[in-house]
Amino acid sequence: MRAGALVSRLGALVVILGVVGLLPWLSGRDPALSILRARSAEQEPTKEALDTIRRELGLGSGPLRALGDWLGGVVRGDLGRSWVDGAEVLPSVLSGLAVSLTLMGAALVVTLVLTVALCTPTLVRGALGTLRGSTSTGGPAAALAALPEFLLATLLLLILSVWLGWFPPYGWRGPQHLVLPALALGIPAGGILGRLVDDALPAVFEERWVGLWRSSGCTPGVIARAALRRAMPPLLPQFGLVAVALTGGAVAVETVFAVPGIGRTALGSAEAQDLPLLQGSVLALVLLGVVAGVIIEVARRRMLGPGLRDAALSLPARMTGDAGRLNRLVPAISAVLLAVVIGWGLLLEPLHLDTTARLAAPSWNHPLGTDSLGRDVLARVGHGAVPTLGAAVLVCVCSFVIAMVLGFLPGITTGAAETINAVPPVIAGILVAAAVGPGTAGASIAVAAVGWPALAAHAAALVQETRAAMHLSAQRAIGSSPFWILTRHVLPAVAGPVARHAVLRLPGFALAIAALGFLGLGAQPPKPEWGLMLAESLPYVERAPWAALAPTVLLLLLAALAVSLSTLPVKPRSSLPAVPKVASDV
Template sequence: MRVALARVAGLAVVLALIGLLPWLSGRDAALSVLRARSAEQEATAEALTAIREDLGLDAGPLALLGRWAGGLLRGDLGRSWVSGSDVLPSVLSGLTVSLALMGASLVVALLVAVALCSRTVVRGARGTLRASGSPGATAAMLASVPEFLLATVLLIAAGVWLGLLPTSGWQGPASMVLPALAMGVPAGGLLGRLVDDALPGVYAERWADLWRASGVSASRIALASLRRAVPAIVPQFGLVAVGLTGGAVAVEAVFAIPGIGRTALGAAKAQDLPLLQGAVLALLMLGLVAGVLAHLVRGWLLGPGLRDAALALPAAPRRSTGPAQRAVPSVLAAVLLAVIGWGLVREPYAVDVSARLSAPSWHHPLGTDGLGRDVLARLGHGAAATVGVALAVCLISYLIAVAIGFLPSLSSGIADVANALPPVIVGILVAAALGPGTAGASVAVALISWPPLAAHAAALVQETRSAGFLTAQRAIGASPRWVLTRHVLPAVAGPVARHALLRLPGIALALASLGFLGLGAQPPAPEWGLLLDESRAYVERAPWAALSPALALALLAGLAVSLSHTTSYAPKGQRA
């Protein structure tokens, strides 16, 4: 009941904010609608008055919101302010396209995840699991690939050069291949890493050793271990599925796909309030359904696990790391800092049209962009706006997630609602109140970055609290504070911290996407996401301009996963 109430409350708050968007923005909604209907029509007082009377804007925001809510109860989403057509068919059409694309992307993501963790599954089932078997670095690199950059590269390589697949529009299954790859590969990298991180703890349990000693086949042990490890991260699968639907705005824009995310973005830009409300309502309903399904699947996989102390998920065993593995974070950090430091001593804003799109040379080590500006300089100066802000947002999201994870009923409902909103939509709402800029973009990304971490934390809290040794601790008189600080919190903080580190490149990309849409860092700021977007138009002629910030994000991802990997393991025999 509390979960349902949290979902309803979150849904009501979001819809109310969207309904009040024209008044929160401080802009004249009638003028925005007039410009959307006809850019050439003169904005006379008579024309604006006519639009206000037609849309009922003079009645005030609360009356307008009330009329929309009343229509919603009758199954009527209203009529578009721009086209005058019914909203419901447009929403259903966009949602159908996005669901099909989500399904294809999820298949790609699952295949990538299986490929990444298959080595750990096999070695763990045979009892030969070693630290070297972790695909964490590869997974993090895949998870950090900018979706819109991957989409652009796939479009040029497979669509334009080879002519194998459609490059735009929505003509059938063939149109899904390239967008599904662009979205599914990064999602698969994240899911594969999460599954791989959970498996060592399962293989270290007594039942696994007993089954191996009893001659049980490796395949049966592997299946049982997967069923044992997956429930803790099932909520992540649901959140990823919704993210693939509502968060695909950039990919839909690259391939001109008429999905629900692109529909919501277009409606927001045109101040088409009924269409925006309908699109966001569809995304929120999808999020709630995905949350319920994830909860049911998790309960089915666990069975009586939450009532059986023997099935409480343990901490992963700490495995040894060699000198080479311990040196990886230092090497990656040194390379990243060297590039940033070299760029900081150069001028990022100097324009030299005669040198535009120059290839890398001694004078311009990473080449120049479309205006002849030095890419290395812009990369170095953009580190603070990209990495610094992303680190701050990541830390805030982590603290919120750990705190709210101890209230699983509340966090589950709110997380479903928050995750159903793509950063673009949240960025629009925040920018309406705070104005565009880095601060508004940071708040927007922070608001939607904590749900996956909170879902992970809530699952770990629930399973750790059911452990038999905690029952024994309480029986011998251990205080709740002792149990919390010495057992529950350590079991939650570590895995969620590693999860947060893995999401650091994604947070940086979310900030970049808002900058691309004019809601975050503004040109000519040398922000890494803006560098990617500015180079998108000429990626075929000057790939170095796009590859430089992409490789910087990959280095950031590699550093994040290396730190999470080395901090999660210790010499053999020292168990958590």
């Protein structure tokens, strides 16, 4: 299994670097012309000037030769020189990586504090034996996870820096510059992890060993610590994926706060087609993902103990009884509001310009106000739901199918997932846009290409744990066929939790597509896409906040609907739940 994970990591690394190395040629543009424009916008692109650049950089030998020369330099510890300014790439990559790792550490502190805050009520009630039905943190956690990082960064900048003057708005010159970017990155990540941990704990407290320990006189503190240890092994890969995403996925936040991190460096080098700098940046991100994955795997194996080095026992599918009237109303209200707003907006014209009503406040004629060009915001959010939500649902379904297939190959899936997860959606968006051009389809392909690792890692962990369950050993002993075990035990134990995880990440997929639109890699003007709407409205957010709040509120409603659907009652099909080995190890 270790060999398979190593091979998958190396294979994914080769594929990623190969695609990055072909970027200038995939775009269909002359790399020499792009480099000339990056070096000097005033210089005429004469044949002599372009030929000089080709000879200088060896572009005439073709993409494979250029990629081979770069890989040979990497083996020697030389990442080459920038095609734009001639500076060595390695110092720039190390500088950007140091900034991003510092920002990741600060954001991770915010993430863990928020995760603890969200799951503590469930942990306390479960340890005391007062946990009944579904938990109450799903809605707040989903709302936090659905906040667009780029919008949250802008709001924090506006409120805490411009209005209150508590923190500096831009730059990277001291600890005070860490606060706002760390909050913008850590709050959504804390919502995701808090929801996952909070969702896993009720299933743990329903296991028989908890009642046995409680009747034996164990204190709530002991039971709480044991429950955390029982729930954490399947979730540790998610913590690693989120930690790496805080580094590579911070491009929009780094752009808002002018933070010279590795993500912003990669974006700038891709726009300038500075291939050596882009390759060095992506290599650093991928290696970071591999290192984080190894650390997480070591921690997970230590938590499992010597008896379960290669697998753990599965968490039973979460069973929720009568969730209460409020929990039943949340999805209904969210769905109705989404349907009303989108349906009403679809009846209006999203491209009609009224320059006399620019940035108009909400009124009867314009229920959600107008944008900077006088276009009706309600009409634009209604028509923008089709490319945003439709693409997100399609990406969610594709990611779930990929995860379920690759989950049964955990040795290969783990390494590939760690490596691909280190590539931010923005970088994937750049690569796809270079090949097919910017647009909603390209953004969807980019998000789908890097959106499956978290689900695949979850599925692989559950498959490993389910296969180690004692009741499956008993089924094999009595002669049950592999197909029977797969369809009656393994698939039901894996498909339900992964499906709920996929639904929970639906707002995140919508946000990723919106983020690509925000950075100009998704839908192009004048199309009404939610991310593009946010990008167009941010310069006027202080004067006309409704233009930015409208798509944000719809994303929050989508998050509330997603988390409600992810907690629907599930009846496990296996009649013999696994007895947790961890109960005797703790």
